[in-house]
Amino acid sequence: MKVTIYDVAKKAGVSIATVSKVINNTGNMRESTRKKVKVAMKELNYHPNVMASALMGKRTETLGLLVPDISNPFFSEMARTIEDRAHERGMSVIMCSTDESAEKEKKYIELLQRKQVDGFIVGSTFQDKAVLQDLIKNNIPLVMLTQDDASLDVSKVSVDDFIGGYEATSYHFANGHRRVAIIAENAHSSNLRIYGYREAHEAYGIAIKEEYIVRTSASIPNGKKFFEQLFSQTDIALPTAIFACNDLLAIGVIQGAKERGLEIPRDLSIIGFDNTILATTTVPGLTTIAQPISLMGKKIVDVLIEEINAGQSLKERILYNPELIVRGTTAMVKTIG
Amino acid sequence: MKVTIYDVAKKAGVSIATVSKVINNTGNMRESTRKKVKVAMKELNYHPNVMASALMGKRTETLGLLVPDISNPFFSEMARTIEDRAHERGMSVIMCSTDESAEKEKKYIELLQRKQVDGFIVGSTFQDKAVLQDLIKNNIPLVMLTQDDASLDVSKVSVDDFIGGYEATSYHFANGHRRVAIIAENAHSSNLRIYGYREAHEAYGIAIKEEYIVRTSASIPNGKKFFEQLFSQTDIALPTAIFACNDLLAIGVIQGAKERGLEIPRDLSIIGFDNTILATTTVPGLTTIAQPISLMGKKIVDVLIEEINAGQSLKERILYNPELIVRGTTAMVKTIG
DNA sequence: TTGAAAGCGCTAACAG
C-alpha cells in the first residue's frame, strides 16, 4: 500500500509535524531527529503525495506549456529542451497546442489553472491578451517565450526578432537583390521581423512595396499558397528574393517555386527563420536565421522556476542574438541579360 | 476567491454531500434539487478542485505520454493528435522523452505515478520491461503505441510492422534490386520490420547478407554514419538499395550518399518509414512507408480512456496497415554496362 | 431524498 507521512512518523518515532518539517526543510530541530526521519523515509521509500500538499496551496511541480503547435519542429525542438530542463529541476510539463484560436487559449489557460500548474510558459501569440493580463494581475507565474511583447509586463526570452528580420533582408540586399518579399506569421515576433525588414530597406535606401508584405500562419501549404499569391500578381514586378518568417513557410516557398519551374537559388533566393531540422533536409539546404533553441528552452525554464520561488515576476527581458546560417537557397541576384 | 463546494451548497440551500452527488452523477435525488444545484454551480462558475478529488482516489484527468524523443517529427506529430484527442475528452497530457535510457524510463514512470496520472501511453521500447510489467500487474491503465510486443499483455495500437518491412523490401526487389540493406532502430517495431525484410528475401528467393542488417537509434547523423559504415565495407558487394526504419535515418542516408557523390535514386534507392513532414521536404521526396499517425493518436487515447473507465485492460490489439508512399528516392536498379 | 461526519495526506499555527 501507499506509504504516508504517518508511516514514516511511526517508524521514526516522531509526530507527523516533525516529518512534515523535514520534508519541507522548515523549522528547527535536532540534527539527530532530522536524520532519523530521513532514514525512515528512505527505508520506506516514502514520497510525499503531491495532491495533498497541493491541496494545502503548495506546488504541484508541474508547468504548463502553451505553443501554437507542438508538431511544428521549431516548437517540438523547443519543447524537448524545456521538458529536459524541467525534469532536471523536478517538474513535469503539460503541453497545449493553441493553434491561433482564442477559444483554445482561454480554455487551456483555465484548464491549467484548475490543475494548479505552478507556472506558465507561453509561446503563443494570444489573440486576446486580456487572458494573460489577468494572470499577470493575479501574480501567477508566467513567462513569454519567443514573444518580446512590450505590452505584457513579464519576463520573456526570445531572439532579437528585429535584428533577425534586418539581417535576413540585408543579406538579400547584399546579394544584390532589390525586390525582396516577406511572408510573415500572425505572431508578435513577426511584427518585429517586419520592422527589421523595413529598417533594412531604409538602410539600403530601397523603397518598400507593401504588396511584398504578406501574413499567414506557419505551415508548408501556406508558404506555397502565399508564394503563388505573390507570384501571380500582375501589377508589380516579381520579387527575386523572399524572406519567410519560419522554416515551414520557407519550404512551402521552395516547393511552390519548384512547381513554377524556378530554380533555387538561381531564380529565387530564400531565407527562412528558426533553423529547425527542416532547414537541413531540403536541397539545397535552407539559408535561415537560427534561434538558439536549446539555450532558450533551458533559460525560460530557469527564469520561470526562479519566479515561482521568488513569488513574483522578475520582469527580465532576455534577448538572444539570431544568427544567419548560410546554406544553399541564397545567391547573388541574377544579372539580367 | 476560489469557489468551493461549500459556496455552491450554501447558494443552492443544500448540503455539500448533495452537491458532490450532482458533480459525480451518483445517488438519487429529486430532479428539482439537482437542477437547483446545477444552477448554483453555473452562477458561481464553480469547478471542482482536481487535487481534492484526486486525494480521495478519484481521477486527475491527466495522462502520461512516454516517447523516445518528442523532437522527432514522428513523435511530435503523434503527440499533437494525442494532445488534441485528450483535450477533447477532458484530459491533459504530460510529456516525457525517454531517449533509450532505462534510467529515464524508470524515473518518469515513477514520477507520473506519483502525480497520479490516470493512465500511460507508452511509445518507447523499454530497456527494462519489468517496469511496465509492474504497472500491468497493478492494474494501472497502460497502452502501448507503435509497439506490438507480445510479451506485454496490454492493449496496443500500431502499424503492422512486419508488412511494412515486407513491402518496403519487396518494392526494392520489384524494382530489380538484389542487394538491399536495412538500417533498423533499437525498437521492438524494428524487430518486426526486419522479419518482414527477411520474409521478402524468402519470397523473392534472395539470400540474406547479415552484414546488410544494422541497428542504431533514430537520428539523421546516425543514418549518415551507418550509411558510411555500410559503404565502407570492402569484403562484400555494396547494396544498391536501402530500407531505413524511419525517415530520420533515411535522410541521413540521403545525405551520406550525396557526400559520396552518389545520385539518388540513380545510384541508390532509399525507402524510409513513418511518412513524417520530413519525407515531403527532401529532394527528391522520400519514398516511405506511411503510418496513419492521426488515426493512431486518436485511437490510442480512446482505448486508454475506455480502459480507465472500465477499470481494466481490454487487451485490444489494433493494427493499421502501413502504406507505401512512392516519391522520388526509389527507382529501378541501374542496369550495369 | 438528503445531510452529518469521518476521512484522503499534508501543512501550519500554536502549545507545551
Next chain:
DNA sequence: CTGTTAGCGCTTTCAA
C-alpha cells in the same frame, strides 16, 4: 525542539 490540532476541498458511508 517537538507534538496537537485544525483545516485544504472533496467523497462516501450511514443515519435520519
